Amino acid sequence: MHLGNYLGLLENSEKQLARAFDKVSRHHQDEPDIEQMCQKLSAWSVRHGGQLQPFLVRYADSRSPEPAAMEKVLFGQPRSGSLALLRDLHDLWLLTNEVKLCWDIIGNAALALRDKELEATCTACEAETKRQLDWLLGRIKQAAPQALVVAA
Amino acid sequence: MEETRNSITDIWGPRTGYEGPWPIRVDEQLTEPAENWVQSACVLCSNGCGLDIGVKDGRIVGVRGRAQDRVNHGRLGPKGLHGWQANHSPDRLTTPLIRRHGQLQPATWDEAMSLIVDTSKQLIREHTAGALGFYTSGQLFIEDYYTLGVLGKAGLGTPHMDGNTRLCTATAAAALKISFGTDGQPGSYTDLNTTEAVLLVGHNMASQQTVLWARILDRLAGPNPPQLVVIDPRRTYTAEKATVHLAPRVGTNLAVLNGLLHLLIEHDYLHHEFIKAHTVGYAELRQTVEKWTPERVEALSGVPAEQLLAAALIIGTSKTLVSTALQGVYQSMQATAAAVQINNIHLLRGLIGSPGNAILQMNGQPTSQNTRECGADGDLPGFRNWGNPAHIQELATLWNVDPDKIPHWAPPTHAMQIWRYCETGSIKLLWIQATNPAVSMPELARIRRILRQKDLLVVVQDAFLTETAQLADVVLPAALWGEKTGTFTNTDRTVHLSYKAIDPPGEARADLDIFLDYARRMDFRDKDGQPLIKWSTPEEAFEAWKACSKGRPCDYSGLSYAKLTGGSGIQWPCNEQYPDGATHLYTDHEFNTHADYCETYGYDLVTGTEKQPEEYKAQDPKGKAFLKAADYEPPHEEPDEQYPLWFTTGRVVYHFHTRTKTGRAKALHEAAPEGFVQLSAEDAACYGIREGDLVEVTSRRGQATEPARIGGIEPGLVFMPFHYGYWDQDQDPPRAANELTLTEWDPVSKQPHFKYAAVRIRKV
Numbered sequence: 001m002h003l004g005n006y007l008g009l010l011e012n013s014e015k016q017l018a019r020a021f022d023k024v025s026r027h028h029q030d031e032p033d034i035e036q037m038c039q040k041l042s043a044w045s046v047r048h049g050g051q052l053q054p055f056l057v058r059y060a061d062s063r064s065p066e067p068a069a070m071e072k073v074l075f076g077q078p079r080s081g082s083l084a085l086l087r088d089l090h091d092l093w094l095l096t097n098e099v100k101l102c103w104d105i106i107g108n109a110a111l112a113l114r115d116k117e118l119e120a121t122c123t124a125c126e127a128e129t130k131r132q133l134d135w136l137l138g139r140i141k142q143a144a145p146q147a148l149v150v151a152a
Numbered sequence: 153m154e155e156t157r158n159s160i161t162d163i164w165g166p167r168t169g170y171e172g173p174w175p176i177r178v179d180e181q182l183t184e185p186a187e188n189w190v191q192s193a194c195v196l197c198s199n200g201c202g203l204d205i206g207v208k209d210g211r212i213v214g215v216r217g218r219a220q221d222r223v224n225h226g227r228l229g230p231k232g233l234h235g236w237q238a239n240h241s242p243d244r245l246t247t248p249l250i251r252r253h254g255q256l257q258p259a260t261w262d263e264a265m266s267l268i269v270d271t272s273k274q275l276i277r278e279h280t281a282g283a284l285g286f287y288t289s290g291q292l293f294i295e296d297y298y299t300l301g302v303l304g305k306a307g308l309g310t311p312h313m314d315g316n317t318r319l320c321t322a323t324a325a326a327a328l329k330i331s332f333g334t335d336g337q338p339g340s341y342t343d344l345n346t347t348e349a350v351l352l353v354g355h356n357m358a359s360q361q362t363v364l365w366a367r368i369l370d371r372l373a374g375p376n377p378p379q380l381v382v383i384d385p386r387r388t389y390t391a392e393k394a395t396v397h398l399a400p401r402v403g404t405n406l407a408v409l410n411g412l413l414h415l416l417i418e419h420d421y422l423h424h425e426f427i428k429a430h431t432v433g434y435a436e437l438r439q440t441v442e443k444w445t446p447e448r449v450e451a452l453s454g455v456p457a458e459q460l461l462a463a464a465l466i467i468g469t470s471k472t473l474v475s476t477a478l479q480g481v482y483q484s485m486q487a488t489a490a491a492v493q494i495n496n497i498h499l500l501r502g503l504i505g506s507p508g509n510a511i512l513q514m515n516g517q518p519t520s521q522n523t524r525e526c527g528a529d530g531d532l533p534g535f536r537n538w539g540n541p542a543h544i545q546e547l548a549t550l551w552n553v554d555p556d557k558i559p560h561w562a563p564p565t566h567a568m569q570i571w572r573y574c575e576t577g578s579i580k581l582l583w584i585q586a587t588n589p590a591v592s593m594p595e596l597a598r599i600r601r602i603l604r605q606k607d608l609l610v611v612v613q614d615a616f617l618t619e620t621a622q623l624a625d626v627v628l629p630a631a632l633w634g635e636k637t638g639t640f641t642n643t644d645r646t647v648h649l650s651y652k653a654i655d656p657p658g659e660a661r662a663d664l665d666i667f668l669d670y671a672r673r674m675d676f677r678d679k680d681g682q683p684l685i686k687w688s689t690p691e692e693a694f695e696a697w698k699a700c701s702k703g704r705p706c707d708y709s710g711l712s713y714a715k716l717t718g719g720s721g722i723q724w725p726c727n728e729q730y731p732d733g734a735t736h737l738y739t740d741h742e743f744n745t746h747a748d749y750c751e752t753y754g755y756d757l758v759t760g761t762e763k764q765p766e767e768y769k770a771q772d773p774k775g776k777a778f779l780k781a782a783d784y785e786p787p788h789e790e791p792d793e794q795y796p797l798w799f800t801t802g803r804v805v806y807h808f809h810t811r812t813k814t815g816r817a818k819a820l821h822e823a824a825p826e827g828f829v830q831l832s833a834e835d836a837a838c839y840g841i842r843e844g845d846l847v848e849v850t851s852r853r854g855q856a857t858e859p860a861r862i863g864g865i866e867p868g869l870v871f872m873p874f875h876y877g878y879w880d881q882d883q884d885p886p887r888a889a890n891e892l893t894l895t896e897w898d899p900v901s902k903q904p905h906f907k908y909a910a911v912r913i914r915k916v
C-alpha cells in the first residue's frame with residue numbers, strides 16, 4: 001500500500017504551500033491585502049498539516065521528496081513590482097493545485113479504505129484548499145490586466 | 153435673523169411624543185426674509201431631509217424644512233440649518249487653476265480642459281484607458297453620477313472608477329447584496345413610527361442623523377416607546393438612551409453578533425416557517441454561532457453575559473424590529489461579515505418586508521446611494537452584475553456600444569487599489585471630484601506622497617481649495633448644492649429633487665457640465681458614430697438614467713422632475729406597479745437572488761473571493777435570502793508594549809466629511825472648532841492627563857495632537873473625531889486622526905479599517 005507515501009507527499013506539499021504563502025506575504029508587504037490574506041492562507045495550510053498527523057501515524061510509510069524540488073523552481077528570488085506579484089500569485093496557484101490534487105487522491109483512497117475519519121478530513125481540507133485557489137484566481141484576474149497592459 | 157430653534161445647543165429640538173404619524177414641526181433658519189423659496193433637500197447626512205432654500209437678491213438667506221416631506225416632517229438638524237452658509241464663503245474657487253512652475257495659477261476653462269483632454273488622449277494612446285482613474289464623491293447628484301458612469305465605462309472603458317463612498321457605504325452595499333441578492337434597503341424610516349424595538353450597531357444615530365434620532369426620541373416620549381439596544385464601545389448620546397447598551401472591545405463586533413444569533417437560536421426565538429420557505433444556509437449559520445455562548449462572548453468582547461442575554465430577549469421577543477448599522481460596523485474588522493449578521497437576525501425572525509420592520513444598512517450621505525445605483529463607483533448601473541454577460545449586454549444595447557468596451561473582465565477596481573496603482577505608477581491621471589482624500593483616507597502621509605507624485609496628473613474638481621486641491625495639478629471650480637439642479641436618494645430609497653437656487657460664483661460650473669464638456673472634447677461616440685452621451689441638461693440626464701434603471705430593483709421609471717416637484721420625496725421603486733413608490737421591498741418575501749437577476753454571485757466572507765456563476769447557478773436560491781455565516785477573527789493590529797492602547801475614530805454632530813463645508817458655516821465651526829482625544833478617567837490618571845491638556849497620539853504610521861476629553865469611553869481605548877484637517881490650521885503639529893489609521897480594508901467590501909489601530913499617547 002502506498003497511501004503513507006502519498007500522505008507524506010501531501011504533508012510536504014502543505015508545508016511548502018504554507019511557506020510559499022508566507023514568503024509572498026513578506027515579499028509584497030506594500031500590498032496590504034496580499035500581505036494579510038497570504039498570512040491567513042498560510043495558517044490554513046499549517047492547520048491542514050496538523051490535521052494530517054493522525055493519518056501519517058495510521059498509514060506510516062516513507063516520504064516523497066517531490067515537492068521540495070518543486071518549490072525551487074517556483075520561488076527562486078524575491079520579486080517585487082506588479083508583474084512579479086502576478087508571477088508569485090501564479091506560482092502559488094500552481095502549488096495550491098498540487099495540494100488540492102493530493103487531497104482529491106487521498107480522499108478517493110479513503111473511500112476505498114472506508115476510513116470515514118480520513119474521508120471527512122479530506123473533504124474539509126479540500127474545500128478550504130479550493131477557497132485558497134479561488135482567492136488566488138480572483139486576485140490574479142484583478143492584477144493581470146493592469147500588470148500586462150498598463151504598467152511599465 | 154429668524155431662527156425657530158437653536159440647533160447648536162439643542163441638537164434635536166423639543167419633544168412631541170406621538171402614536172401614529174410623526175407630528176410636523178417646521179424648523180427654519182433665516183438671516184433675512186426670503187424673496188422666494190426653492191425646493192431642495194439636505195445633503196449633509198444620510199437622512200436626506202426635505203427643505204426649501206430661501207433666496208434673496210441672488211443669494212441664499214436661509215432654509216426651512218418641508219412640512220410635507222415623508223423623511224423629516226419639517227425638521228432640520230444643526231448641519232441642515234447652517235451648512236448652506238458655506239456657499240457664500242469668501243474662499244470659494246471661482247476660476248480653474250493649473251500648476252505652473254510648482255504653483256497653482258489661474259487659467260481659463262479651455263486651458264484646463266485641454267490639458268486634461270490632451271493628457272487623457274496621450275495616455276490612452278500609450279497605455280490604454282487603464283492609465284486613467286476616477287475617484288469621485290458621495291456628494292454629487294444622480295445626473296452627475298450616471299453621466300460619469302457612462303463616460304467612464306462606455307466612453308473611456310476604464311475599470312478604475314470608485315469614490316469616497318468606498319470609505320462609508322461600500323459595506324452597506326455588500327451586506328445587502330450578499331443577503332438579498334441586490335443592493336437596496338428593505339425598509340423605511342417610517343418603520344420607526346411603530347416598531348417595538350431598535351437595534352443600533354456601531355451607529356451613533358444621535359450625532360450622525362439628528363432628525364432620524366428625533367423621530368426615535370419622540371417615540372420614547374410617546375405612549376408606546378420602543379426598546380433600544382445599542383452596541384458601541386463609547387457611551388454616546390445614543391447609548392445614553394439605550395434600554396441595553398453593549399460596549400464591546402474594538403474589533404469584536406462579529407463575536408457579539410454571533411452571540412446574539414446563538415441566543416436567538418438557543419431560546420428558539422425563530423420563525424421556523426419563514427426560515428424554511430425563504431432562506432438558505434440555516435444549518436451552517438447555526439453551526440458557526442453555536443460556540444458563541446454568552447460566557448465566551450464576554451471573555452472576548454468584555455460584554456457581560458447577562459447584558460447579552462438582556463439584548464437577545466429584546467431582539468428575540470419584539471414583534472417588530474428596526475436594525476441599523478453604520479461606520480462602527482463598516483470600518484471595523486470583518487465589516488461585511490458583521491453587517492450580514494444584522495440581516496441574519498431579521499431573517500431568523502422573519503422580520504422583513506412589513507411595517508415596523510426595517511434593516512437600515514446606513515449610508516454617510518443621501519447622495520452616496522446614487523454612486524452605487526448609477527455606476528460611478530465599483531458597481532454597474534442599475535445594480536447589474538458584472539459577472540453576468542446578459543447584464544453587460546443590456547448596458548451595451550442601451551448605450552449602443554460594443555459589450556467589450558465596458559470593463560467587466562475582472563472586479564471593478566476599488567478605491568484602495570486605485571490609490572495603489574497611482575502609487576506604483578500605472579495610473580497616471582487621477583481625477584478627484586468633490587472629495588478630500590488628503591484628510592479622509594487612511595495613512596495620510598502616504599496619500600500626500602501619492603498626490604505629490606511627479607508622473608501622476610492630479611485633477612481636482614471642487615468648490616474649495618481643499619487639502620487635496622492644494623496638491624493638485626489642475627483644479628476645476630465646481631458649483632455646490634443649491635447652485636445646480638439634480639436628484640439624489642437617501643438611505644430609505646427616498647428620491648429628492650434639488651433645484652438650482654442661485655448661480656455659482658465666478659466661473660464655477662456644475663459637475664454635470666464639466667463631465668459633458670469632457671465627453672464632448674474626448675469625442676466619445678457610440679457604434680453608429682453618434683455622440684455617446686446624448687443629453688445636455690439635468691432633466692435629460694435623469695430621463696436617461698430612468699431608462700437604465702427600468703426593470704431593475706432601483707426602478708426610477710415612474711418618477712419625473714414634475715412628479716418630484718411640489719410635494720414630498722418619493723421612494724424607489726417607482727414604476728407602473730408602484731406609482732407612488734414602495735415603502736418596503738420584499739413584501740412577498742421573494743428576494744432578488746435569482747441567478748439571472750442578482751447583482752452578485754456571492755462572496756467568501758473570509759477571503760472576499762467572488763463566487764463563480766456556474767457554482768451559483770447550480771444552487772440557484774431562486775428568490776430565497778442567504779443566511780451567511782462567518783466566524784470571528786482577531787484584528788490585524790493589536791495593542792502591544794510599544795503601542796499599548798486601542799485607537800478608534802468617529803464623527804461629531806457639527807461636522808460633515810472633512811469640514812470643507814461645515815467648517816465654513818460659522819455656527820457649526822464655533823460649536824466644534826477643533827477635534828479632541830477622548831480617553832477614560834483611568835487612562836487619564838495613568839498618564840497624568842487632565843481635561844483640556846494637549847495629548848499626542850502616535851501609531852506606527854504617524855501622530856496627531858489634540859486636547860484631552862475625559863470620560864464616556866472604556867479604559868484602554870482612545871477616540872478621536874476624524875476629518876479635522878489643515879485648511880483652517882497649520883499642518884504642524886498634525887491633528888488629523890487619519891495620520892494614524894491603517895492602510896487596510898475589509899476583504900469583501902474593500903472598505904478601509906478606520907476603527908482600530910494600536911497607539912501610544914503622551915501629554916505634550
